[in-house]
Amino acid sequence: MSKVxxxxxxxxxxxxxxxxxxxxxxxxxxxxxxxxxxxxxxxxDEQNELTTSYVQLRTDFFNAERIVKSYKGFKVIPYNNKEIEYKITDKYLIRRQVHMLDTLSINKLTISSDFNIITKEDLITKMIVETTLFDEPIEFVIAKDYAPNLKLKL
Structure with missing residues (x-):
């Protein structure tokens, strides 16, 4: 018998x-x-969103004829007069231009401005944005140097 x-x-x-x-x-x-x-x-994605917002904010400041402080934000008035409105809330900096809406999460926003007596506008000269990236706090500074004709009126 064979064994299996x-x-x-x-x-x-x-x-x-x-x-x-x-x-x-x-x-x-x-x-x-x-x-x-x-x-x-x-x-x-978080880093790209922050970089995009920072570059957009710097571009808006650079291309602006003037940046006028308002009650809950500021308006960027470029040379082509197509206003860009920024609204400041407790947690966000909201950018609105025509039909586009962008947001940047912020921890703190510090704005320096000078009052123009002739135009009766509060012109923003410097802004410090504090936010977080990779759960670490970071800040960036954006400044605006105005044209001489506006500086003379300050």
Whole structure:
């Protein structure tokens, strides 16, 4: 009589246990990798949004003929007279231009301005924006140097 060679139930259970442990480790490694990739993407998006807002704010200041302080914000008046309105809330700096609306999360905003006696406008000369990036506080400074004809009127 020939003897049939096969695995016993005990050998199959041990094999199944070992394979389950290996598959669990592979799943854990994959899940950790995916989580790191998602966190990295979120941090890159956060950095890109802050950089875009900073560049836009600097461009608005640079292209402005004057920046007039208002009750809850300020207006950027460029040479082409297409006003850009900024509104300041407790947590956000909101930029509105025609049909576009952009926001920047802020912790604190400090504005320096000079009052122009002739035009009766409060012109912003410097702004310090404090915000967070990667859960770390950062600040950036934006200044406006006005044309001589407006400086003489200050």
């Amino acid at each position: 060679r096969a695995f016993t139930i005990l050998e199959m259970l041990i094999n199944l246990t070992i394979m389950s442990i290996i598959m669990g480790l592979i799943y854990f490694a994959y899940a950790s990798f995916v989580k790191q990739v998602i966190n990295y993407q979120v941090s890159i």
